[in-house]
Amino acid sequence: MKTLISNVRAVLMDGEGTVLSSAFVAVQGDKIDYVGIQRPQGSFEREIDGEGNVLLPGFVNAHAHTAMTAMRGYGDGHNLQDWLNQYIFPVEARWDGRAMACCADLGLAEMIASGVTCIADMYMRTNVVAQRVAVSGLNANLCCGGVLFGEGFDPDANSDCVAQRALTEQWHGHNGGQILVDASIHGEYTSRAPLWEWMAAYAKEHGLGMHVHVSETQSEHEACKARHGGKTPIQILDEYGVWDTRAIAAHCVWTTPEDWAIMAEKGISCIHNPISNLKLGSGVAPVAAMAKAGVNVALGTDGVSSNNCTDFFGDLKLAAMLQNGVNHDPLATLPAAALAMATVNGGKALGRKTGRIAPGWDADLILVDFNALNLTPCHDVISNLVYAAHGCNVAMNMARGQVIYQNGEFFTIDIERVKQEVYRYALPLLFPK
Ligand SMILES: [Zn+2]
Numbered sequence: 001m002k003t004l005i006s007n008v009r010a011v012l013m014d015g016e017g018t019v020l021s022s023a024f025v026a027v028q029g030d031k032i033d034y035v036g037i038q039r040p041q042g043s044f045e046r047e048i049d050g051e052g053n054v055l056l057p058g059f060v061n062a063h064a065h066t067a068m069t070a071m072r073g074y075g076d077g078h079n080l081q082d083w084l085n086q087y088i089f090p091v092e093a094r095w096d097g098r099a100m101a102c103c104a105d106l107g108l109a110e111m112i113a114s115g116v117t118c119i120a121d122m123y124m125r126t127n128v129v130a131q132r133v134a135v136s137g138l139n140a141n142l143c144c145g146g147v148l149f150g151e152g153f154d155p156d157a158n159s160d161c162v163a164q165r166a167l168t169e170q171w172h173g174h175n176g177g178q179i180l181v182d183a184s185i186h187g188e189y190t191s192r193a194p195l196w197e198w199m200a201a202y203a204k205e206h207g208l209g210m211h212v213h214v215s216e217t218q219s220e221h222e223a224c225k226a227r228h229g230g231k232t233p234i235q236i237l238d239e240y241g242v243w244d245t246r247a248i249a250a251h252c253v254w255t256t257p258e259d260w261a262i263m264a265e266k267g268i269s270c271i272h273n274p275i276s277n278l279k280l281g282s283g284v285a286p287v288a289a290m291a292k293a294g295v296n297v298a299l300g301t302d303g304v305s306s307n308n309c310t311d312f313f314g315d316l317k318l319a320a321m322l323q324n325g326v327n328h329d330p331l332a333t334l335p336a337a338a339l340a341m342a343t344v345n346g347g348k349a350l351g352r353k354t355g356r357i358a359p360g361w362d363a364d365l366i367l368v369d370f371n372a373l374n375l376t377p378c379h380d381v382i383s384n385l386v387y388a389a390h391g392c393n394v395a396m397n398m399a400r401g402q403v404i405y406q407n408g409e410f411f412t413i414d415i416e417r418v419k420q421e422v423y424r425y426a427l428p429l430l431f432p433k
Contacts, residue, residue, distance in 0.1 A: 008050025058117025060346025
């Protein structure tokens with residue numbers, strides 16, 4: 001289908017801060033094929049009048065555990081270990097495919113409504129998540145979060161290795177790249193060297209990316225150093241080849257300048273999850289310094305269990321302000337840099353051509369209603385987007401050229417059925433009385 005979005009202010013994310021004031025953006029299939037201030041030649045099967053709206057690339061939520069919507073607000077007010085062991089892990093042991101499907105749908109819908117067009121998700125029962133993502137129309141890099149406890153290692157018996165193989169075979173490259181499968185290690189502290197070696201080799205052999213939780217808490221970071229002769233998670237995983245592919249490292253709160261040098265050299269992206277890190281008391285990732293050191297920094301929500309919502313504009317605003325406060329420097333993160341974290345940097349982190357409005361890039365686009373009360377007046381479009389907008393201002397979400405949400409209506413998810421399924425099936429299963 002050929003679509004034309006006309007008369008719209010367009011934030012191109014071209015690295016030069018270009019905002020076209022009355023633009024035309026044409027989409028053919030799943031790609032952008034024209035951007036300019038002249039109406040392009042030819043006819044279009046669909047025209048979307050962008051008058052009063054701002055068009056920008058859809059957000060990339062580069063670290064999520066989408067189905068954890070089920071645990072929204074559950075077990076709040078406990079320290080991280082008690083929260084995981086007494087609340088989250090017992091619930092996770094009760095998942096089945098049907099509950100996973102509706103809770104994933106709920107999470108995907110929430111993200112779609114706040115302007116997310118692409119996610120990197122790490123969770124269990126990933127095959128079910130992949131089915132729901134495929135239907136939703138969103139782009140996703142999916143992984144299983146491999147763990148290895150206890151003695152010995154047999155990849156044919158390790159359930160995460162078995163799941164990794166099945167996921168790759170069934171879903172990697174699905175629908176022209178809508179779904180990509182990444183290799184993954186849940187974290188250094190939940191696995192051992194044989195799994196690191198296996199995943200590194202598997203990623204290399206199949207041309208996959210890598211997704212790992214890294215140095216989220218101080219205790220995790222210090223325990224790794226104690227186990228591995230002073231080496232941090234970035235450093236010890238580097239020795240096993242884990243970073244010899246495109247890689248994303250979630251959190252990086254306690255990473256060091258030595259780690260950043262490795263990250264910059266190997267092209268490991270840091271995924272900043274500021275709300276989750278503050279809520280769980282993990283700390284503040286030094287992302288301004290990391291960016292200065294040459295590390296690509298993108299943005300994530302983490303699971304809803306530690307966020308507790310995925311209005312991506314909330315994460316964006318916090319990311320834009322947090323470094324300024326911590327560094328006592330109002331210029332530490334400029335609004336354009338924060339918006340880059342949420343868009344083009346996320347695309348780079350996930351190995352995708354998304355996050356820019358330019359010909360040849362994926363047609364992942366959102367419209368934001370700039371007639372909204374909280375966006376009036378507008379002295380600076382990027383400033384309003386970063387500091388003043390909410391998810392409820394998103395008027396349209398287009399992923400891969402398909403309009404999947406417009407003016408509050410979902411076109412790929414039956415949201416009333418999903419909510420019923422969550423209340424009537426998933427919650428009684430996961431939280432038995
Ligand atoms: Zn996480």
